[in-house]
Amino acid sequence: MLGLALGRLSQDWQTRYGHPVVVVESFVDPEKFDGTVYSAQGWQELGTTDGWGRCRRDYYVKHDKPKRLFVRELCRNACRSLQAEHLRPELAAVEVGEIPACHRKVREIRSIAEHFRQVPEYRQRIESYPLWSLLTIILLAVLSGAPRGQKDLAKFAKRLTQAQRRALGIRRNPQRKYPAPSQTTFSRFFRGADGEKINTAILAIQEQVRGPLPAGGLIVMDGKEPKHGPGDSVLTFIHAPSQYYLGSALVDQKTNEIPVARQMMESLDLQGRIVAADALHTQTETARMIVLQKGGDYLLTVKDNQPKLNEAITTLIPAPEAGFSPSEAHRPISPVGGVE
Numbered sequence: 001m002l003g004l005a006l007g008r009l010s011q012d013w014q015t016r017y018g019h020p021v022v023v024v025e026s027f028v029d030p031e032k033f034d035g036t037v038y039s040a041q042g043w044q045e046l047g048t049t050d051g052w053g054r055c056r057r058d059y060y061v062k063h064d065k066p067k068r069l070f071v072r073e074l075c076r077n078a079c080r081s082l083q084a085e086h087l088r089p090e091l092a093a094v095e096v097g098e099i100p101a102c103h104r105k106v107r108e109i110r111s112i113a114e115h116f117r118q119v120p121e122y123r124q125r126i127e128s129y130p131l132w133s134l135l136t137i138i139l140l141a142v143l144s145g146a147p148r149g150q151k152d153l154a155k156f157a158k159r160l161t162q163a164q165r166r167a168l169g170i171r172r173n174p175q176r177k178y179p180a181p182s183q184t185t186f187s188r189f190f191r192g193a194d195g196e197k198i199n200t201a202i203l204a205i206q207e208q209v210r211g212p213l214p215a216g217g218l219i220v221m222d223g224k225e226p227k228h229g230p231g232d233s234v235l236t237f238i239h240a241p242s243q244y245y246l247g248s249a250l251v252d253q254k255t256n257e258i259p260v261a262r263q264m265m266e267s268l269d270l271q272g273r274i275v276a277a278d279a280l281h282t283q284t285e286t287a288r289m290i291v292l293q294k295g296g297d298y299l300l301t302v303k304d305n306q307p308k309l310n311e312a313i314t315t316l317i318p319a320p321e322a323g324f325s326p327s328e329a330h331r332p333i334s335p336v337g338g339v340e
Contacts, residue, residue, distance in 0.1 A: 002041060010074055019093050022078035027067035035068055043070040052184075061191075099147070099155040102140050102164060109167040112136050115205045122192040129181050133168040134189045135198060137181070139205070150186040157181050199247055206245055214242050219268070219275045219296070223257045235260050237268065257281070262289060270296030279303040 010020040027049065028035040035045070048066040073079060081088055104112075116132035116139075123131075137157050141148055146156045157180040160168070165178035173179050218240040225233040235257050237246035246268060251260050261281055274297045275290050282300040290298045302310050 002037060006072075006074060019091055020075075022075050022081065022091070023071060023073055025069065025071045027069060029065070030068055031065070035070060038070040038072075041072070043072040045070050099152060099159060100144050101159045102144050102156070104140060104143070104164070106163055106167040109136065109140070109164055112139060112205060113168060115201045115208075116198075119197040119201055120194055122194065128171050128173065128179055129185060130169050130171075131189070131193065133170050134181060134186065135193075135201070136168050138186075139202070150183045150190070153186045154181060154183040195248075195250060199249075202245065203247065210244065213239060213244050213246070213269065216272055217242065217274075218299075219246065219270060219273050221257075221261055221264075221275065221277045221281065223251060223280075233257070235264070237264060239273075258283060258286065262286060265289060265294060268294070270294035272296070274299050277301070279305055282306050282309070 006024065009024070010022070013019065013021045026038060026043070028038070030048075035043075039045070046069045048068055051062060051064045051066045053061050053063045053065075081091070086092070087094070113132055113136040116135040119131055119135060121131050137160075138148065138153060140160075141153055141156045144156070146152060157165075160180065162178050165180065168178075170178045170181075220238050220240055221235060222238075223233050223235045232250045232252055234248050235251050236248040238244070239246060247264060249260050249264055251257050257280055261277070262285070265275075270290060271294065276299040277286075279301040282302055282305070287298050287300065290296045302313055304310060
């Protein structure tokens with residue numbers, strides 16, 4: 001069965017993803033299995049892993065149970081082809097999406113990095129990459145339009161010049177070079193860094209670059225759940241139309257967005273502004289807080305989670321006419337808030 005699967009794997013991968021597979025790998029738990037089937041089929045054992053397990057996309061958790069690693073080439077000289085400076089034409093499509101380079105000057109990079117120095121370290125021992133160096137790299141990736149997954153961040157960091165890496169505070173290696181952090185370095189960072197302190201630093205950088213929050217406007221709150229696997233969702237506040245970032249907070253799986261949103265609004269200036277949210281936040285206490293405590297107005301969505309209010313609106317407010325012209329569709333509507 002294993003031989004039949006490997007016999008068609010490369011062609012199936014070519015059909016689905018546009019490139020073949022030339023090397024396969026497999027992990028064996030030595031506490032449960034001996035890996036006999038792989039050894040019998042000519043797989044090569046490379047050793048044991050470091051005891052990290054994959055959880056979600058590009059995220060690893062320490063489990064201290066190393067696995068035996070087996071690999072096998074599906075075509076002749078496959079490993080040599082992968083080590084070449086340029087991939088073969090049929091494999092080159094994998095690296096078509098080139099990560100953009102950072103064109104920020106050294107002085108700008110140092111200025112950004114200074115804001116992140118206040119974020120506390122979670123590690124007892126720092127080798128090559130201080131925490132504020134990694135934070136600055138991530139922000140530079142955002143400003144450069146680069147993807148922000150751990151793999152892409154490592155590729156982006158590799159494209160930084162030696163002068164840029166020095167400005168980031170990266171420490172030199174024995175070869176007197178400033179190295180680039182790897183994917184696993186960013187994975188460990190995302191697991192251990194203090195999110196609240198990072199949020200405070202980002203807000204300070206934004207105010208220095210963009211100035212204070214514009215007066216008036218709409219404050220939009222919205223929550224997003226992780227796309228890959230389980231995990232906490234994130235609630236974010238944004239000012240519209242300026243796209244001024246106002247902060248984010250994790251929503252623990254044991255609760256929901258409602259108490260998190262109210263806690264975040266305590267520190268926001270809502271005077272003379274309108275707060276917009278989805279139906280989850282259509283709560284009397286939330287509306288009262290926006291109007292009476294913070295001096296703002298609200299624009300809340302009403303659905304079936306508020307059946308009496310939904311029924312009252314349906315009964316008392318006439319439905320708009322079904323037909324309208326394109327010009328009427330783009331006519332601005334003045335939002336009304338602060339009424340319970």
